[in-house]
Amino acid sequence: MKNTYLLVLTILFFQFSFAQVVINELDSDTPGTDTQEFIELKSDTPNFSLDGLVLVLFNGSTSGGDSSYFTLDLDGYTTDANGIFLIGGPEVSPVPDFLLFENTIQNGADAVAIYLGNDVDFPEGTEATTTNLLDALIHDTDDPDDTGLMTLLGLMEQINEDENNNKTTESIQRKNDGTYEVKTPTPGALNDGSGVQFNGILITTSQDQYDEGDSIDIVFTTETSVTSDLTFDFILTNQGFTTSDYSGSVSVTIPTGTNTTTNTIQIIDDTDDEGDEVMKIVFGTIPSGFVRLNDNKEVRIVDNDFTVASWGTPLNPTFGNVVNTAPVNYYDPLEGLADTALVQAIQDIVADPATVRTHSYADIVEILSSADQSPENSNQVWLLYTEQNRAKLDFAGFTDASDSWNREHTYPRSRGEFGDYREFDDIADGMSGFFTTNADSLRHANSDAHGLRATDSNENSSRGNKHYGEYNGPTANQGSWKGDVARGIFFLVIRYNALQVVNGFPEDTDNTISELGDLTTLLDWHRNDPPDDFEMNRNNIIYTWQFNRNPFIDQPNLVEYIWGNNVGQTWSNTLSVDENEKSEISIYPNPANDHIIVFAKGKQGEFEVFDTLGNKLLSSQPFQETTRVDLNLSSGLYMMRINYNNTSVVKRIVIK
Incomplete structure (x- = not known):
């Protein structure tokens, strides 16, 4: 009891x-x-x-x-x-x-x-x-x-x-x-103003962005002067930004009778392209009687070791610098076909459930950071519609800045009736994490990189779900994106059975869901803005993730045989070099170790070597009848483009 x-x-x-x-x-x-x-x-x-x-x-x-x-x-x-x-x-x-x-x-x-x-x-x-x-x-x-x-x-x-x-x-x-x-709010204090009055400490810098090689004055200020020396530590490391990226003391002392002190940090100017990074100023343990007025202050460090590609932006396009990395026989099944048989053969390639992979919507951030990387600066992406560069760090999910970039569905989700699937789309698990897919897997259109582009977040919102032709981009844009969009839409309507591209601007009804216009506009855009090196490069990169390509970038004339002037005609892939001439140039051994031999049967010219993303690794090397080429390449697949007599031949090299 x-x-x-x-x-x-x-x-x-x-x-x-x-x-x-x-x-x-x-x-x-x-x-x-x-x-x-x-x-x-x-x-x-x-x-x-x-x-x-x-x-x-x-x-x-x-x-x-x-x-x-x-x-x-x-x-x-x-x-x-x-x-x-x-x-x-x-x-x-x-x-x-x-x-x-x-x-x-x-x-x-x-x-x-x-x-x-x-x-x-x-x-x-x-x-x-x-x-x-x-x-x-x-x-x-x-x-x-x-x-x-x-x-x-x-x-x-x-x-x-x-x-x-x-x-x-x-x-x-x-x-x-x-x-x-x-x-008026009184966070962290008693509402009536009584109780212990804490002395607040504030972190400030004169700028929020610095370049490698700059020095940064970090100022620590208390609300009232301290009655004895105030000493504490702070931390600067954050993800890729480590102690090797700066020098200077991270121990702070505000002397008795004062309320401020400055620590100068020197940012190391190295030679590595690590990408732009964020240094985060974080308080260590502070003594009792003090509170942090701010913390985790972010300062951007701009890497000056960015690379510039050998090709131009869509606004200043180049052609022929990026090698098409499609397998040799990728489009052979299309030969001699027309009409629905041709459409079905394309779909069989780009939606093959035994080959094609789909990734999550979260993975798209990484994919677009590579596929839409600016040719002018490897630490930036090139934005569709607004035709400008933006730092990769300014992705809308990573920053609160209004001038951020986001993932734009060129085929609006509301018109395609595909959206986020939390159990599938919220986790970024990289290239090795994927699902199988097929032509009826409409939900996978949500994360199909061929239909997604990096865009200005505000312009993305303004674009909404308008039909193309109703939407023609922001004021004064030069239309460098229009052909890219058209070919992306053409890909999607072949890839997914439920999607359609139609003439005109169908009103939103139950009967017009999945219809996107305007076909005539998109055909004009495709013809007037042909695929350039930027588009070929992104096609190559997406192929390494999804194991499918946009055929209307690789073979732009296909558009005419499905929607344009050659509907009903038989498709034949016209070669730039006939097979007999191709056979006159050979390379061996292949697979190779540290060198290859180019055998050209009396011909001479120049050759270039590219990786599978289209990056030029070796440029404009001369060859004659028989030429030894020493290679210092890692194991993998590479492309050699051989130029002679106003002709180009692409050979694939395997390094063991």
């Missing part, structure tokens, strides 16, 4: 101690940004352990069903000397104890709640409940009361964060009597 009584007392004490933790402040809506929203918890006891508690956010919308959409297990966390624990976005200052992704907190009518329990007790979609509930706040931004959510959480009021109607950033704050008021 005595043991039972003690157990009851222990449980009551345990629950009473947790009941001291409340939701002290909430900022769910910050106009113009989603990076400064936060939730602040408060314990009556300073430095209080939050073990055994879980924070749960509930969606009060009709689609949300008053159910959980985010949980945070609080095990291992502790409130500070004022009893505060701050949870917030990446730009909240001082820096939160737990960082949220931007736009995590919905702005109502929704709820924030603290429970006894763990995150596993509230899987996504769990309906709100009063079971084990310690505290809850239902909030909105000028929304009607969610009476259902109020009933589920046992609350009598819903707080409007916009009740002052002044369209500035304000937060909901708990007063000492347990009621709420809406006023």
Whole structure:
């Protein structure tokens, strides 16, 4: 009996101690940004352990069903000397104890709640409940009361964060009597201004971008002068940016009686093309009595060792510098065919389930970083439509910058009825991770690199799902992208049975889904903007991933036999050199080790060697009757283009 009584007392004490933790402040809506929203918890006891508690956010919308959409297990966390624990976005200052992704907190009518329990007790979609509930706040931004959510959480009021109607950033704050008021946010501090006043430390640099070889002054400033020497360390390494990329001290001392000091870091100017990188300035452990006003400050380091390709951008196109890496007999099955038989033969090649691979939508970022790499700078991509370069680091998923790039579906997803498939598309598992596919696998059009291009994020949004001809690109564009788009669309409608290209601009109805216009426009674009080296290079790169090629880049005249002036005629692949002449030039041994012999039967000229991505490795070397060529190449497949008498022959070399 005595043991039972003690157990009851222990449980009551345990629950009473947790009941001291409340939701002290909430900022769910910050106009113009989603990076400064936060939730602040408060314990009556300073430095209080939050073990055994879980924070749960509930969606009060009709689609949300008053159910959980985010949980945070609080095990291992502790409130500070004022009893505060701050949870917030990446730009909240001082820096939160737990960082949220931007736009995590919905702005109502929704709820924030603290429970006894763990995150596993509230899987996504769990309906709100009063079971084990310690505290809850239902909030909105000028929304009607969610009476259902109020009933589920046992609350009598819903707080409007916009009740002052002044369209500035304000937060909901708990007063000492347990009621709420809406006023200017006070993250990381007691709402009434009392308690321990921490001295904030700020990291600043004069620029957010530097070149290799530059020196960077990193300034550390406290809000008030320090009463004794303040010493702490900081970290600069971040992914590929390592200690070998800079020199200088990462130990900081702000002397007594001052509030600032500067550390100068020298960026090493090496000779390696590592690509542009991000240096991240991160506080180490700072002494008690201080808080970080910012942290994880990112500074871009621009690599000056970028490479320039031997071919031009689509705006200044070149032709014939990039070798077509299609296998010798890749298009042989098309010979002598016409009409539907020709279409079917193309599809049999580009949608062959025994050969062709599909990758995830997440993998497309890596694929496009190579396939759409700018010929002018290997650390940038070339943007469709806006016809300009952009840093690879400025991908929309990696940066908050408005001038970012994104993955554009040239065949709009809404018209093709293909979209994201989370179990398939969210994971980037590289070239070795793939799925088999076929002509009826429409969902794989979502991540088919032949139909995706790097584009300016804003222009991507402006383009929407308009038909081509309705959409003609941004003002003053020179149309260098138009043929590329046309050939991408032509590929997709052959590759996937459900997609169609039609004349005109069909209106959006159930009967016109999967129809894209305008065929006449796309044919004109194809004819007026023929495939160039940039397009051939991306075709080569995509082939290494998907094991299929866009035949309308390799054999542009095919377009006429399917949609244009030669419909109904028999296709024949016209060779630039007849087979007898080709046989007069041979290379041996092949496979080779460190050299080959070019045997030309009395001919002379020049040859070039390329890798399978079309990069020129050896240029303009002369040959005569019999010429030995010493090679310093890794094992793999290479192409040799032999030029003579205004003729070109491509031979494939295998290095053992």
